Structure formats: structure tokens, C-alpha cells
Amino acid sequence: MGAQTILVVEDEFLIRFMLADSLREIGYQVLEAADGDEGFEILMSGQVIDLIITDVRMPGAIDGMELTRRSKSLAPARPVIVCSADLFKSQSHPADEFLAKPYTIEALAGLIARLIGDPWQKSSQNHGA
Amino acid sequence: MAEELPEPRCLIVADADVLIRNALAEYLRHCGYKVFEAATSDEVVIALEEGALRIDALLADAELPGRYNAFELRIWVRDHYPDVDVVLAGNIDSAAKAAGHLCDEGPHLQRPYDPESVAAHVKRLLAATRRQRL
Numbered sequence: 001m002g003a004q005t006i007l008v009v010e011d012e013f014l015i016r017f018m019l020a021d022s023l024r025e026i027g028y029q030v031l032e033a034a035d036g037d038e039g040f041e042i043l044m045s046g047q048v049i050d051l052i053i054t055d056v057r058m059p060g061a062i063d064g065m066e067l068t069r070r071s072k073s074l075a076p077a078r079p080v081i082v083c084s085a086d087l088f089k090s091q092s093h094p095a096d097e098f099l100a101k102p103y104t105i106e107a108l109a110g111l112i113a114r115l116i117g118d119p120w121q122k123s124s125q126n127h128g129a
Numbered sequence: 130m131a132e133e134l135p136e137p138r139c140l141i142v143a144d145a146d147v148l149i150r151n152a153l154a155e156y157l158r159h160c161g162y163k164v165f166e167a168a169t170s171d172e173v174v175i176a177l178e179e180g181a182l183r184i185d186a187l188l189a190d191a192e193l194p195g196r197y198n199a200f201e202l203r204i205w206v207r208d209h210y211p212d213v214d215v216v217l218a219g220n221i222d223s224a225a226k227a228a229g230h231l232c233d234e235g236p237h238l239q240r241p242y243d244p245e246s247v248a249a250h251v252k253r254l255l256a257a258t259r260r261q262r263l
Contacts, residue, residue: 044261045257
């Protein structure tokens with residue numbers, strides 16, 4: 001049994017790299033997608049994903065909100081964290097957590113640990129996939 | 130005095146197909162590299178120009194989209210970053226083979242697994258994605 005796998009969906013290349021690299025340093029397995037379309041392709045490939053972190057506004061047919069809805073339809077219990085600079089928490093959204101940009105990796109790591117546990121400490125939660 | 134850690138060896142894997150890109154990058158991480166994953170030639174340019182990490186090599190799909198096509202990108206990299214090796218691959222089998230060669234030159238002494246299994250893994254994922262969409 002490996003570490004939990006996190007799907008990072010972010011179209012800003014350097015943000016995606018730094019975020020993914022930081023999460024790998026913590027010990028998580030990370031899959032990177034450059035937009036919502038790629039994120040959905042990864043979900044459809046059947047790979048086990050324990051949590052999704054997604055930006056909202058991205059190029060392509062699927063934005064972060066639509067990706068969240070599709071993930072919830074495939075696996076209702078799988079947590080999704082939505083990160084955005086311009087989304088208000090009061091706005092209706094299907095994500096489990098909202099993180100306003102800019103955020104620190106410590107804040108994000110704390111949120112992830114609360115949702116799926118620390119690396120190697122697999123959550124007993126069945127994501128319904 | 131604290132021992133200075135060696136600079137990480139870095140690669141860029143550039144492919145518009147996310148399943149291929151993810152699998153090749155993960156294989157090369159197991160070989161000990163730090164890996165940037167780029168979906169377009171524009172992202173390759175950003176990774177090189179960002180400059181925080183020295184890039185050793187670029188493994189790119191021959192049909193990479195973006196501001197430069199793959200062949201123009203190879204020329205651009207040769208002109209601006211002559212120390213960066215550029216490997217263009219035409220399909221997943223040749224890309225996996227090239228990744229295996231990079232692994233042989235990499236920071237670790239042993240391959241983590243056979244590069245052919247990377248190609249087989251990608252083909253399984255692509256087939257699963259197609260089945261889901263039917």
C-alpha cells in the first residue's frame with residue numbers, strides 16, 4: 001500500500017510544479033494536470049485518486065467547478081479542494097474545501113492531512129469510486 | 130561545517146498527453162531526477178527561463194503543441210541552453226526507451242523498473258479511458 005495520491009489541477013505551470021513538488025516532499029504521490037480536461041482524463045483512466053486540488057479558472061472545456069462536479073459524480077466521498085484568487089466562500093460550490101489564493105503550503109498541507117491523513121496514514125474512508 | 134547537498138538533477142518531460150507525461154515523469158522521479166511536467170512548448174520555455182534549477186535534459190514528444198513545434202523547440206533550446214540535451218520521441222515506446230537511457234545516466238545506480246513497463250502501463254490507462262468514454 002502506497003502513500004495517498006493527490007491530483008493537482010492547475011494551468012499556471014510554475015505554481016503547479018511548486019505545489020506538486022512540495023506535496024511530494026511531504027510524502028504524497030502526486031499526479032499533475034495542466035487543466036480541467038486533463039484532470040478529467042486522469043479520473044477516467046481508473047487510477048486511484050484520494051484527493052483533488054484544483055484551480056477554478058482554466059482553459060479548456062472543463063473548469064475547476066465542472067471538474068469538481070464530475071469527480072463528485074464518479075466518487076462522492078473523494079475530497080476536492082478548490083483554490084482561487086477570486087472565489088468567495090459564500091458562493092455555492094460543490095467542493096469540500098475552499099482555499100483563497102495566495103495560500104501557504106503549510107495551510108494546504110494541514111487541510112489535506114485533515115481530509116485524507118498524513119502520507120502513509122491511509123484514510124479508512126471509502127471514496128465511493 | 131554542514132555538508133553541502135548535491136544539486137538535484139532535473140529533467141523536463143514535455144507531452145500534450147497527460148497520461149504519457151505523468152507515467153514518464155513518475156518513472157524518471159523513481160530514477161532520482163526532479164522532473165518538470167510540461168504540456169506545451171511554452172511551458173518548456175518557462176521552465177528553462179525560470180532558472181532556479183539547472184535542467185540537464187528535455188524529453189519531448191515530437192508532436193508537442195505550443196508556440197514552437199518540437200523541432201523548432203529543439204533549435205531554440207540548442208541556441209539558448211546548449212548544455213541541455215534534447216530527446217524527441219515519436220511515440221510512447223520510443224519515449225519509454227529514451228526514459229530508460231536517461232535513467233541509466235541518472236542519479237541512482239539502478240533502474241527502478243523496466244521502461245517497457247511504462248509504455249505498457251500507459252497503453253492500459255489509455256484503453257481504460259477509451260472504455261469509460263464508450
